[in-house]
Amino acid sequence: MNKKVERNYLEISYLEDLNDSSNLSERYSINLVDPVDFQLNKFFYKNIGKSHHWVDRLVWSEKQWLEYVSDKKVKTYILKEGDELAGYFELIFHTDKNEVEIAYLGLLEEYQNKKLGSYLLSAAIKNSFKEKPKRVWVHTCSLDHKNALNNYIARGMKVFKTETVVI
Numbered sequence: 033m034n035k036k037v038e039r040n041y042l043e044i045s046y047l048e049d050l051n052d053s054s055n056l057s058e059r060y061s062i063n064l065v066d067p068v069d070f071q072l073n074k075f076f077y078k079n080i081g082k083s084h085h086w087v088d089r090l091v092w093s094e095k096q097w098l099e100y101v102s103d104k105k106v107k108t109y110i111l112k113e114g115d116e117l118a119g120y121f122e123l124i125f126h127t128d129k130n131e132v133e134i135a136y137l138g139l140l141e142e143y144q145n146k147k148l149g150s151y152l153l154s155a156a157i158k159n160s161f162k163e164k165p166k167r168v169w170v171h172t173c174s175l176d177h178k179n180a181l182n183n184y185i186a187r188g189m190k191v192f193k194t195e196t197v198v199i
Contacts, residue, residue, distance in 0.1 A: 034198045040181055042189035043169040047161040049188040053150035060118070060148070062155045065108040070097035073108055076120040080138035085175045085199070109159060111139070111152055118143040121156040125163055132160035134170040138177070149183050157187060173197075 044050065065072055074097050077089055092100075100106060105127070111119040119139035125132055134156050139148055160168040170189070172180045185191070 037197050037199055038174040039171055039195050039197055040173070040184075040191050041169060041171045041193040042184045043167045043192050044157060044187070044189045045167045047158065050154065050157050051186060051188045052158075053147070053154045053187065056148075056151045060111065060113050060151070062109050062111050062152070064159075065101075065110055068101040068108070070094065070101045072110060072117075072120070073097065073101050073122065075117075076138065076140075077136065079140055080119070080136075083141065084138070084177065086136075106135075107159070109155065111143075111148065111155075113143070119148065119152050121152060123156065123160055125165075130166045132163060132165045132168045134160065134168065137170070144177065145179075149177070149179060150187065153183055153187050157189075 074089075074092075077086060080086070089097075101108060105125045107123045107125070109121050109123070110117065117140065119137075121137040122135040123132055124135045134153075137149075137152060137156055139152065157168055168189075169192075170184060172184060
C-alpha cells in the first residue's frame with residue numbers, strides 16, 4: 033500500500049533567531065555522548081522511530097552503526113531525567129557546506145507531550161551554532177510527532193522547501 037507523506041525542510045541561519053525554550057527542571061540534563069556508543073543511537077532510533085516509520089537504519093549491522101557514530105561529523109546528545117533516558121538528537125556537521133543538519137531528534141513515548149520537545153530542539157540548535165555554521169537545517173514529515181513541525185516553526189526555523197513523497 034502506498035502512502036503520501038508531506039515533507040518539510042526548515043532552516044535557521046542565526047542563533048539570535050532562536051526562540052529559546054530553556055525553562056526546564058534541574059532534574060533534566062542534555063549531554064554529548066562521549067565516547068560514542070552506537071547502542072544508544074540504535075536504542076533511540078528503534079524506540080522513538082517505531083511510531084514514526086523510521087525504517088532505513090533497522091537493517092544496519094553493528095559495524096554500520098559503529099562507523100556512523102564514530103564519524104567525526106556526527107555528534108549525539110542525550111536528554112536524561114536524572115539517570116533515566118528521555119530523548120536524543122543527532123547532529124551532522126557538513127563542513128564542506130558550512131552547515132549543520134539535525135538528523136534525528138525525538139523523545140521516548142513516556143516523555144512526549146510534556147514540553148520537552150521544545151527544550152530538546154532549542155538545545156540542538158544552540159549546540160549546532162557552536163561551530164558557527166551559515167545555517168542549521170532539518171526535515172520533518174507528516175509521519176513525525178503531530179507537534180514536530182509546529183515546534184520547529186515556534187523555535188524560529190523557516191520552511192525553505194516542501195514536497196510530497198510516496199512511500
